Amino acid sequence: MNYENILTSFQNGITIITINRPTKLNALNKATIKELHEAFKSANDDINTKVIIVTGSGEKAFVAGADISEFADYDSKKGKKLAKKGQELLFNFVENLSTPTIAAVNGFALGGGLELAMACHFRVASSNAKMGLPEVSLGVIPGYGGTQRLPQLIGKGRAMELIMTAGMIDANQALNYGLVNHVTTPEELLPQCEKIAGKIARNSSVAISAAIKAINANFKDGLDGFEVEISEFGDCFDTPDFTEGTTAFLQKRKADFLGR
Known part of the structure:
Protein backbone atom coordinates (compact mmCIF):
# COMPACT_ATOMS: atom_id res chain seq x y z
CA MET A 1 0.00 0.00 0.00
CA ARG A 202 12.94 -16.97 17.09
CA ASN A 203 10.32 -17.59 19.76
CA SER A 204 6.67 -18.60 19.50
CA SER A 205 4.61 -15.69 18.18
CA VAL A 206 1.52 -17.34 19.68
CA ALA A 207 3.07 -17.42 23.14
CA ILE A 208 4.36 -13.85 22.77
CA SER A 209 0.87 -12.64 21.84
CA ALA A 210 -0.52 -14.36 24.95
CA ALA A 211 2.19 -12.77 27.10
CA ILE A 212 1.36 -9.30 25.76
CA LYS A 213 -2.30 -9.80 26.60
CA ALA A 214 -1.51 -11.02 30.13
CA ILE A 215 0.97 -8.20 30.86
CA ASN A 216 -1.40 -5.51 29.57
CA ALA A 217 -4.22 -6.91 31.73
CA ASN A 218 -2.31 -5.85 34.85
CA PHE A 219 -2.81 -2.20 33.87
CA LYS A 220 -6.50 -2.33 32.95
CA ASP A 221 -9.34 -1.61 35.36
CA GLY A 222 -11.79 -4.45 35.81
CA LEU A 223 -9.32 -7.12 34.76
CA ASP A 224 -7.48 -9.52 37.05
CA GLY A 225 -4.07 -9.95 35.47
CA PHE A 226 -3.46 -13.21 37.30
CA GLU A 227 -6.67 -14.69 35.94
CA VAL A 228 -5.80 -13.55 32.41
CA GLU A 229 -2.38 -15.15 32.83
CA ILE A 230 -3.93 -18.44 33.95
CA SER A 231 -6.30 -18.42 30.98
CA GLU A 232 -3.63 -17.55 28.42
CA PHE A 233 -1.20 -20.05 29.94
CA GLY A 234 -3.76 -22.82 29.64
CA ASP A 235 -4.72 -21.90 26.09
CA CYS A 236 -1.09 -22.22 25.01
CA PHE A 237 -1.26 -25.97 25.72
CA ASP A 238 -3.67 -26.47 22.81
CA THR A 239 -1.40 -24.83 20.22
CA PRO A 240 0.93 -26.50 17.70
CA ASP A 241 3.65 -24.10 18.90
CA PHE A 242 3.48 -25.62 22.38
CA THR A 243 3.78 -29.11 20.94
CA GLU A 244 6.73 -28.07 18.79
CA GLY A 245 8.43 -26.15 21.60
CA THR A 246 8.25 -28.93 24.17
CA THR A 247 9.12 -31.63 21.62
CA ALA A 248 12.15 -29.67 20.44
CA PHE A 249 13.29 -29.18 24.03
CA LEU A 250 13.05 -32.89 24.81
CA GLN A 251 14.81 -33.76 21.56
CA LYS A 252 17.55 -31.21 22.30
CA ARG A 253 17.04 -29.25 19.09
CA LYS A 254 15.94 -25.74 18.15
CA ALA A 255 12.19 -25.28 17.82
CA ASP A 256 10.73 -24.45 14.43
CA PHE A 257 7.59 -22.54 15.39
CA LEU A 258 4.68 -22.28 12.96
CA GLY A 259 3.00 -19.34 14.66
CA ARG A 260 -0.11 -21.35 15.41
Missing part, protein backbone atom coordinates in the same frame (compact mmCIF):
# COMPACT_ATOMS: atom_id res chain seq x y z
CA ASN A 2 1.21 3.49 -0.83
CA TYR A 3 1.18 6.09 1.95
CA GLU A 4 1.65 9.84 1.87
CA ASN A 5 3.18 10.35 5.32
CA ILE A 6 4.86 7.06 6.21
CA LEU A 7 7.16 4.47 4.70
CA THR A 8 7.09 0.72 5.31
CA SER A 9 9.60 -2.03 4.63
CA PHE A 10 9.80 -5.75 5.40
CA GLN A 11 12.80 -8.03 5.81
CA ASN A 12 13.59 -11.15 7.83
CA GLY A 13 10.25 -11.15 9.62
CA ILE A 14 10.51 -7.49 10.66
CA THR A 15 8.24 -4.70 9.41
CA ILE A 16 9.70 -1.22 9.84
CA ILE A 17 7.25 1.70 9.83
CA THR A 18 8.90 5.09 9.33
CA ILE A 19 6.99 8.32 9.93
CA ASN A 20 8.10 10.46 7.01
CA ARG A 21 7.26 14.15 7.48
CA PRO A 22 10.78 15.54 7.94
CA THR A 23 9.83 19.16 7.18
CA LYS A 24 7.34 18.96 10.09
CA LEU A 25 9.75 16.99 12.32
CA ASN A 26 7.40 14.03 11.74
CA ALA A 27 4.57 15.70 13.66
CA LEU A 28 1.37 13.68 13.91
CA ASN A 29 -1.61 15.03 12.01
CA LYS A 30 -4.93 13.26 11.43
CA ALA A 31 -3.83 11.82 8.10
CA THR A 32 -0.63 10.40 9.58
CA ILE A 33 -2.49 8.84 12.52
CA LYS A 34 -4.88 7.16 10.08
CA GLU A 35 -2.03 5.89 7.92
CA LEU A 36 -0.17 4.59 10.98
CA HIS A 37 -3.28 2.69 12.04
CA GLU A 38 -3.52 1.09 8.62
CA ALA A 39 0.19 0.21 8.54
CA PHE A 40 0.19 -1.28 12.05
CA LYS A 41 -2.97 -3.26 11.27
CA SER A 42 -1.52 -4.58 8.02
CA ALA A 43 1.71 -5.67 9.72
CA ASN A 44 -0.14 -7.21 12.65
CA ASP A 45 -2.38 -9.20 10.28
CA ASP A 46 0.61 -10.49 8.30
CA ILE A 47 1.66 -13.89 9.66
CA ASN A 48 5.14 -13.32 8.25
CA THR A 49 5.69 -10.24 10.42
CA LYS A 50 7.11 -11.33 13.75
CA VAL A 51 8.12 -7.87 15.05
CA ILE A 52 7.19 -4.28 14.17
CA ILE A 53 9.64 -1.39 14.58
CA VAL A 54 8.41 2.20 14.35
CA THR A 55 10.76 5.15 13.91
CA GLY A 56 10.97 8.63 12.41
CA SER A 57 12.74 9.74 9.25
CA GLY A 58 16.00 11.61 9.66
CA GLU A 59 18.01 12.06 12.85
CA LYS A 60 16.26 15.12 14.31
CA ALA A 61 12.95 13.63 15.42
CA PHE A 62 11.06 10.46 16.11
CA VAL A 63 7.90 12.55 16.34
CA ALA A 64 8.18 16.13 17.59
CA GLY A 65 4.53 16.22 18.70
CA ALA A 66 1.08 16.69 17.27
CA ASP A 67 0.29 19.09 14.44
CA ILE A 68 -1.04 21.94 16.58
CA SER A 69 -2.41 23.85 13.59
CA GLU A 70 -5.10 21.20 13.19
CA PHE A 71 -6.74 21.78 16.58
CA ALA A 72 -5.75 25.28 17.72
CA ASP A 73 -9.36 26.53 17.26
CA TYR A 74 -11.13 23.50 18.78
CA ASP A 75 -13.67 23.74 21.60
CA SER A 76 -14.21 21.25 24.43
CA LYS A 77 -16.47 18.94 22.43
CA LYS A 78 -14.07 18.73 19.50
CA GLY A 79 -11.11 18.27 21.85
CA LYS A 80 -12.68 15.28 23.58
CA LYS A 81 -13.56 13.74 20.23
CA LEU A 82 -9.99 14.26 19.01
CA ALA A 83 -8.47 12.51 22.03
CA LYS A 84 -10.98 9.65 22.02
CA LYS A 85 -10.62 8.93 18.32
CA GLY A 86 -6.82 9.18 18.42
CA GLN A 87 -6.53 6.83 21.39
CA GLU A 88 -8.82 4.26 19.80
CA LEU A 89 -7.35 4.49 16.30
CA LEU A 90 -3.65 4.47 17.15
CA PHE A 91 -2.36 4.60 20.71
CA ASN A 92 -4.55 1.99 22.43
CA PHE A 93 -4.53 0.02 19.19
CA VAL A 94 -0.72 -0.20 19.19
CA GLU A 95 -0.55 -1.10 22.87
CA ASN A 96 -2.87 -4.05 22.31
CA LEU A 97 -1.31 -5.39 19.11
CA SER A 98 -0.54 -9.10 19.26
CA THR A 99 2.72 -8.49 17.36
CA PRO A 100 5.61 -7.14 19.49
CA THR A 101 6.24 -3.49 18.67
CA ILE A 102 9.47 -1.60 19.34
CA ALA A 103 9.81 2.19 19.21
CA ALA A 104 13.19 3.22 17.79
CA VAL A 105 13.32 6.72 19.27
CA ASN A 106 15.60 8.93 17.19
CA GLY A 107 15.85 12.58 18.21
CA PHE A 108 12.85 14.43 19.66
CA ALA A 109 9.91 12.43 21.00
CA LEU A 110 7.59 15.07 22.39
CA GLY A 111 3.88 15.16 23.14
CA GLY A 112 2.11 12.76 20.82
CA GLY A 113 5.48 11.40 19.76
CA LEU A 114 6.35 10.25 23.27
CA GLU A 115 2.80 8.98 23.67
CA LEU A 116 3.24 6.84 20.55
CA ALA A 117 6.58 5.53 21.82
CA MET A 118 5.00 4.69 25.19
CA ALA A 119 2.15 2.84 23.48
CA CYS A 120 4.73 0.49 21.93
CA HIS A 121 5.70 -2.57 23.93
CA PHE A 122 9.14 -1.14 24.67
CA ARG A 123 11.56 1.53 23.51
CA VAL A 124 15.18 1.88 22.35
CA ALA A 125 16.61 5.40 22.10
CA SER A 126 19.46 7.02 20.22
CA SER A 127 21.91 8.99 22.33
CA ASN A 128 20.59 12.28 20.90
CA ALA A 129 16.98 11.57 21.85
CA LYS A 130 15.00 14.07 23.93
CA MET A 131 11.67 13.13 25.48
CA GLY A 132 8.88 15.04 27.16
CA LEU A 133 5.21 15.94 27.38
CA PRO A 134 5.13 19.76 27.01
CA GLU A 135 1.36 20.12 26.58
CA VAL A 136 0.75 22.23 29.71
CA SER A 137 2.91 24.97 28.14
CA LEU A 138 0.14 25.19 25.52
CA GLY A 139 -2.67 25.29 28.06
CA VAL A 140 -3.72 21.67 27.56
CA ILE A 141 -2.73 18.23 28.88
CA PRO A 142 -1.51 15.09 27.11
CA GLY A 143 -4.55 13.58 25.40
CA TYR A 144 -3.25 10.42 23.77
CA GLY A 145 -2.64 8.40 26.94
CA GLY A 146 0.36 10.30 28.28
CA THR A 147 -1.06 10.94 31.75
CA GLN A 148 -1.70 7.21 32.13
CA ARG A 149 1.28 5.48 30.51
CA LEU A 150 4.05 7.77 31.77
CA PRO A 151 3.30 7.11 35.49
CA GLN A 152 3.06 3.38 34.73
CA LEU A 153 6.52 3.46 33.20
CA ILE A 154 8.47 5.87 35.42
CA GLY A 155 6.36 6.29 38.56
CA LYS A 156 3.82 8.88 39.66
CA GLY A 157 6.18 11.46 41.15
CA ARG A 158 8.53 11.61 38.20
CA ALA A 159 5.62 11.71 35.76
CA MET A 160 3.98 14.53 37.70
CA GLU A 161 7.17 16.59 37.61
CA LEU A 162 7.86 15.96 33.92
CA ILE A 163 4.29 16.84 32.89
CA MET A 164 3.94 19.85 35.21
CA THR A 165 7.26 21.41 34.19
CA ALA A 166 6.72 20.66 30.48
CA GLY A 167 10.36 19.64 30.59
CA MET A 168 12.47 17.28 28.53
CA ILE A 169 14.80 14.48 29.57
CA ASP A 170 17.69 13.10 27.56
CA ALA A 171 18.24 9.49 26.57
CA ASN A 172 20.42 8.61 29.56
CA GLN A 173 17.90 10.01 32.04
CA ALA A 174 15.13 8.14 30.21
CA LEU A 175 17.19 4.97 30.61
CA ASN A 176 17.68 5.69 34.31
CA TYR A 177 13.93 6.25 34.71
CA GLY A 178 13.09 3.02 32.90
CA LEU A 179 11.34 4.87 30.09
CA VAL A 180 13.61 3.23 27.52
CA ASN A 181 15.29 -0.18 27.61
CA HIS A 182 18.51 0.70 25.78
CA VAL A 183 20.46 3.72 24.52
CA THR A 184 22.71 3.49 21.50
CA THR A 185 24.31 5.72 18.88
CA PRO A 186 22.10 7.12 16.13
CA GLU A 187 23.92 4.92 13.61
CA GLU A 188 23.32 1.76 15.64
CA LEU A 189 19.70 2.49 16.62
CA LEU A 190 17.94 0.46 13.93
CA PRO A 191 20.56 -2.33 13.90
CA GLN A 192 20.16 -2.66 17.68
CA CYS A 193 16.36 -2.82 17.35
CA GLU A 194 16.68 -5.37 14.56
CA LYS A 195 19.03 -7.47 16.72
CA ILE A 196 16.48 -7.53 19.53
CA ALA A 197 13.69 -8.21 17.03
CA GLY A 198 15.66 -11.17 15.69
CA LYS A 199 15.82 -12.69 19.17
CA ILE A 200 12.08 -12.20 19.59
CA ALA A 201 11.31 -13.66 16.17
Whole structure:
Protein backbone atom coordinates (compact mmCIF):
# COMPACT_ATOMS: atom_id res chain seq x y z
CA MET A 1 0.00 0.00 0.00
CA ASN A 2 1.21 3.49 -0.83
CA TYR A 3 1.18 6.09 1.95
CA GLU A 4 1.65 9.84 1.87
CA ASN A 5 3.18 10.35 5.32
CA ILE A 6 4.86 7.06 6.21
CA LEU A 7 7.16 4.47 4.70
CA THR A 8 7.09 0.72 5.31
CA SER A 9 9.60 -2.03 4.63
CA PHE A 10 9.80 -5.75 5.40
CA GLN A 11 12.80 -8.03 5.81
CA ASN A 12 13.59 -11.15 7.83
CA GLY A 13 10.25 -11.15 9.62
CA ILE A 14 10.51 -7.49 10.66
CA THR A 15 8.24 -4.70 9.41
CA ILE A 16 9.70 -1.22 9.84
CA ILE A 17 7.25 1.70 9.83
CA THR A 18 8.90 5.09 9.33
CA ILE A 19 6.99 8.32 9.93
CA ASN A 20 8.10 10.46 7.01
CA ARG A 21 7.26 14.15 7.48
CA PRO A 22 10.78 15.54 7.94
CA THR A 23 9.83 19.16 7.18
CA LYS A 24 7.34 18.96 10.09
CA LEU A 25 9.75 16.99 12.32
CA ASN A 26 7.40 14.03 11.74
CA ALA A 27 4.57 15.70 13.66
CA LEU A 28 1.37 13.68 13.91
CA ASN A 29 -1.61 15.03 12.01
CA LYS A 30 -4.93 13.26 11.43
CA ALA A 31 -3.83 11.82 8.10
CA THR A 32 -0.63 10.40 9.58
CA ILE A 33 -2.49 8.84 12.52
CA LYS A 34 -4.88 7.16 10.08
CA GLU A 35 -2.03 5.89 7.92
CA LEU A 36 -0.17 4.59 10.98
CA HIS A 37 -3.28 2.69 12.04
CA GLU A 38 -3.52 1.09 8.62
CA ALA A 39 0.19 0.21 8.54
CA PHE A 40 0.19 -1.28 12.05
CA LYS A 41 -2.97 -3.26 11.27
CA SER A 42 -1.52 -4.58 8.02
CA ALA A 43 1.71 -5.67 9.72
CA ASN A 44 -0.14 -7.21 12.65
CA ASP A 45 -2.38 -9.20 10.28
CA ASP A 46 0.61 -10.49 8.30
CA ILE A 47 1.66 -13.89 9.66
CA ASN A 48 5.14 -13.32 8.25
CA THR A 49 5.69 -10.24 10.42
CA LYS A 50 7.11 -11.33 13.75
CA VAL A 51 8.12 -7.87 15.05
CA ILE A 52 7.19 -4.28 14.17
CA ILE A 53 9.64 -1.39 14.58
CA VAL A 54 8.41 2.20 14.35
CA THR A 55 10.76 5.15 13.91
CA GLY A 56 10.97 8.63 12.41
CA SER A 57 12.74 9.74 9.25
CA GLY A 58 16.00 11.61 9.66
CA GLU A 59 18.01 12.06 12.85
CA LYS A 60 16.26 15.12 14.31
CA ALA A 61 12.95 13.63 15.42
CA PHE A 62 11.06 10.46 16.11
CA VAL A 63 7.90 12.55 16.34
CA ALA A 64 8.18 16.13 17.59
CA GLY A 65 4.53 16.22 18.70
CA ALA A 66 1.08 16.69 17.27
CA ASP A 67 0.29 19.09 14.44
CA ILE A 68 -1.04 21.94 16.58
CA SER A 69 -2.41 23.85 13.59
CA GLU A 70 -5.10 21.20 13.19
CA PHE A 71 -6.74 21.78 16.58
CA ALA A 72 -5.75 25.28 17.72
CA ASP A 73 -9.36 26.53 17.26
CA TYR A 74 -11.13 23.50 18.78
CA ASP A 75 -13.67 23.74 21.60
CA SER A 76 -14.21 21.25 24.43
CA LYS A 77 -16.47 18.94 22.43
CA LYS A 78 -14.07 18.73 19.50
CA GLY A 79 -11.11 18.27 21.85
CA LYS A 80 -12.68 15.28 23.58
CA LYS A 81 -13.56 13.74 20.23
CA LEU A 82 -9.99 14.26 19.01
CA ALA A 83 -8.47 12.51 22.03
CA LYS A 84 -10.98 9.65 22.02
CA LYS A 85 -10.62 8.93 18.32
CA GLY A 86 -6.82 9.18 18.42
CA GLN A 87 -6.53 6.83 21.39
CA GLU A 88 -8.82 4.26 19.80
CA LEU A 89 -7.35 4.49 16.30
CA LEU A 90 -3.65 4.47 17.15
CA PHE A 91 -2.36 4.60 20.71
CA ASN A 92 -4.55 1.99 22.43
CA PHE A 93 -4.53 0.02 19.19
CA VAL A 94 -0.72 -0.20 19.19
CA GLU A 95 -0.55 -1.10 22.87
CA ASN A 96 -2.87 -4.05 22.31
CA LEU A 97 -1.31 -5.39 19.11
CA SER A 98 -0.54 -9.10 19.26
CA THR A 99 2.72 -8.49 17.36
CA PRO A 100 5.61 -7.14 19.49
CA THR A 101 6.24 -3.49 18.67
CA ILE A 102 9.47 -1.60 19.34
CA ALA A 103 9.81 2.19 19.21
CA ALA A 104 13.19 3.22 17.79
CA VAL A 105 13.32 6.72 19.27
CA ASN A 106 15.60 8.93 17.19
CA GLY A 107 15.85 12.58 18.21
CA PHE A 108 12.85 14.43 19.66
CA ALA A 109 9.91 12.43 21.00
CA LEU A 110 7.59 15.07 22.39
CA GLY A 111 3.88 15.16 23.14
CA GLY A 112 2.11 12.76 20.82
CA GLY A 113 5.48 11.40 19.76
CA LEU A 114 6.35 10.25 23.27
CA GLU A 115 2.80 8.98 23.67
CA LEU A 116 3.24 6.84 20.55
CA ALA A 117 6.58 5.53 21.82
CA MET A 118 5.00 4.69 25.19
CA ALA A 119 2.15 2.84 23.48
CA CYS A 120 4.73 0.49 21.93
CA HIS A 121 5.70 -2.57 23.93
CA PHE A 122 9.14 -1.14 24.67
CA ARG A 123 11.56 1.53 23.51
CA VAL A 124 15.18 1.88 22.35
CA ALA A 125 16.61 5.40 22.10
CA SER A 126 19.46 7.02 20.22
CA SER A 127 21.91 8.99 22.33
CA ASN A 128 20.59 12.28 20.90
CA ALA A 129 16.98 11.57 21.85
CA LYS A 130 15.00 14.07 23.93
CA MET A 131 11.67 13.13 25.48
CA GLY A 132 8.88 15.04 27.16
CA LEU A 133 5.21 15.94 27.38
CA PRO A 134 5.13 19.76 27.01
CA GLU A 135 1.36 20.12 26.58
CA VAL A 136 0.75 22.23 29.71
CA SER A 137 2.91 24.97 28.14
CA LEU A 138 0.14 25.19 25.52
CA GLY A 139 -2.67 25.29 28.06
CA VAL A 140 -3.72 21.67 27.56
CA ILE A 141 -2.73 18.23 28.88
CA PRO A 142 -1.51 15.09 27.11
CA GLY A 143 -4.55 13.58 25.40
CA TYR A 144 -3.25 10.42 23.77
CA GLY A 145 -2.64 8.40 26.94
CA GLY A 146 0.36 10.30 28.28
CA THR A 147 -1.06 10.94 31.75
CA GLN A 148 -1.70 7.21 32.13
CA ARG A 149 1.28 5.48 30.51
CA LEU A 150 4.05 7.77 31.77
CA PRO A 151 3.30 7.11 35.49
CA GLN A 152 3.06 3.38 34.73
CA LEU A 153 6.52 3.46 33.20
CA ILE A 154 8.47 5.87 35.42
CA GLY A 155 6.36 6.29 38.56
CA LYS A 156 3.82 8.88 39.66
CA GLY A 157 6.18 11.46 41.15
CA ARG A 158 8.53 11.61 38.20
CA ALA A 159 5.62 11.71 35.76
CA MET A 160 3.98 14.53 37.70
CA GLU A 161 7.17 16.59 37.61
CA LEU A 162 7.86 15.96 33.92
CA ILE A 163 4.29 16.84 32.89
CA MET A 164 3.94 19.85 35.21
CA THR A 165 7.26 21.41 34.19
CA ALA A 166 6.72 20.66 30.48
CA GLY A 167 10.36 19.64 30.59
CA MET A 168 12.47 17.28 28.53
CA ILE A 169 14.80 14.48 29.57
CA ASP A 170 17.69 13.10 27.56
CA ALA A 171 18.24 9.49 26.57
CA ASN A 172 20.42 8.61 29.56
CA GLN A 173 17.90 10.01 32.04
CA ALA A 174 15.13 8.14 30.21
CA LEU A 175 17.19 4.97 30.61
CA ASN A 176 17.68 5.69 34.31
CA TYR A 177 13.93 6.25 34.71
CA GLY A 178 13.09 3.02 32.90
CA LEU A 179 11.34 4.87 30.09
CA VAL A 180 13.61 3.23 27.52
CA ASN A 181 15.29 -0.18 27.61
CA HIS A 182 18.51 0.70 25.78
CA VAL A 183 20.46 3.72 24.52
CA THR A 184 22.71 3.49 21.50
CA THR A 185 24.31 5.72 18.88
CA PRO A 186 22.10 7.12 16.13
CA GLU A 187 23.92 4.92 13.61
CA GLU A 188 23.32 1.76 15.64
CA LEU A 189 19.70 2.49 16.62
CA LEU A 190 17.94 0.46 13.93
CA PRO A 191 20.56 -2.33 13.90
CA GLN A 192 20.16 -2.66 17.68
CA CYS A 193 16.36 -2.82 17.35
CA GLU A 194 16.68 -5.37 14.56
CA LYS A 195 19.03 -7.47 16.72
CA ILE A 196 16.48 -7.53 19.53
CA ALA A 197 13.69 -8.21 17.03
CA GLY A 198 15.66 -11.17 15.69
CA LYS A 199 15.82 -12.69 19.17
CA ILE A 200 12.08 -12.20 19.59
CA ALA A 201 11.31 -13.66 16.17
CA ARG A 202 12.94 -16.97 17.09
CA ASN A 203 10.32 -17.59 19.76
CA SER A 204 6.67 -18.60 19.50
CA SER A 205 4.61 -15.69 18.18
CA VAL A 206 1.52 -17.34 19.68
CA ALA A 207 3.07 -17.42 23.14
CA ILE A 208 4.36 -13.85 22.77
CA SER A 209 0.87 -12.64 21.84
CA ALA A 210 -0.52 -14.36 24.95
CA ALA A 211 2.19 -12.77 27.10
CA ILE A 212 1.36 -9.30 25.76
CA LYS A 213 -2.30 -9.80 26.60
CA ALA A 214 -1.51 -11.02 30.13
CA ILE A 215 0.97 -8.20 30.86
CA ASN A 216 -1.40 -5.51 29.57
CA ALA A 217 -4.22 -6.91 31.73
CA ASN A 218 -2.31 -5.85 34.85
CA PHE A 219 -2.81 -2.20 33.87
CA LYS A 220 -6.50 -2.33 32.95
CA ASP A 221 -9.34 -1.61 35.36
CA GLY A 222 -11.79 -4.45 35.81
CA LEU A 223 -9.32 -7.12 34.76
CA ASP A 224 -7.48 -9.52 37.05
CA GLY A 225 -4.07 -9.95 35.47
CA PHE A 226 -3.46 -13.21 37.30
CA GLU A 227 -6.67 -14.69 35.94
CA VAL A 228 -5.80 -13.55 32.41
CA GLU A 229 -2.38 -15.15 32.83
CA ILE A 230 -3.93 -18.44 33.95
CA SER A 231 -6.30 -18.42 30.98
CA GLU A 232 -3.63 -17.55 28.42
CA PHE A 233 -1.20 -20.05 29.94
CA GLY A 234 -3.76 -22.82 29.64
CA ASP A 235 -4.72 -21.90 26.09
CA CYS A 236 -1.09 -22.22 25.01
CA PHE A 237 -1.26 -25.97 25.72
CA ASP A 238 -3.67 -26.47 22.81
CA THR A 239 -1.40 -24.83 20.22
CA PRO A 240 0.93 -26.50 17.70
CA ASP A 241 3.65 -24.10 18.90
CA PHE A 242 3.48 -25.62 22.38
CA THR A 243 3.78 -29.11 20.94
CA GLU A 244 6.73 -28.07 18.79
CA GLY A 245 8.43 -26.15 21.60
CA THR A 246 8.25 -28.93 24.17
CA THR A 247 9.12 -31.63 21.62
CA ALA A 248 12.15 -29.67 20.44
CA PHE A 249 13.29 -29.18 24.03
CA LEU A 250 13.05 -32.89 24.81
CA GLN A 251 14.81 -33.76 21.56
CA LYS A 252 17.55 -31.21 22.30
CA ARG A 253 17.04 -29.25 19.09
CA LYS A 254 15.94 -25.74 18.15
CA ALA A 255 12.19 -25.28 17.82
CA ASP A 256 10.73 -24.45 14.43
CA PHE A 257 7.59 -22.54 15.39
CA LEU A 258 4.68 -22.28 12.96
CA GLY A 259 3.00 -19.34 14.66
CA ARG A 260 -0.11 -21.35 15.41
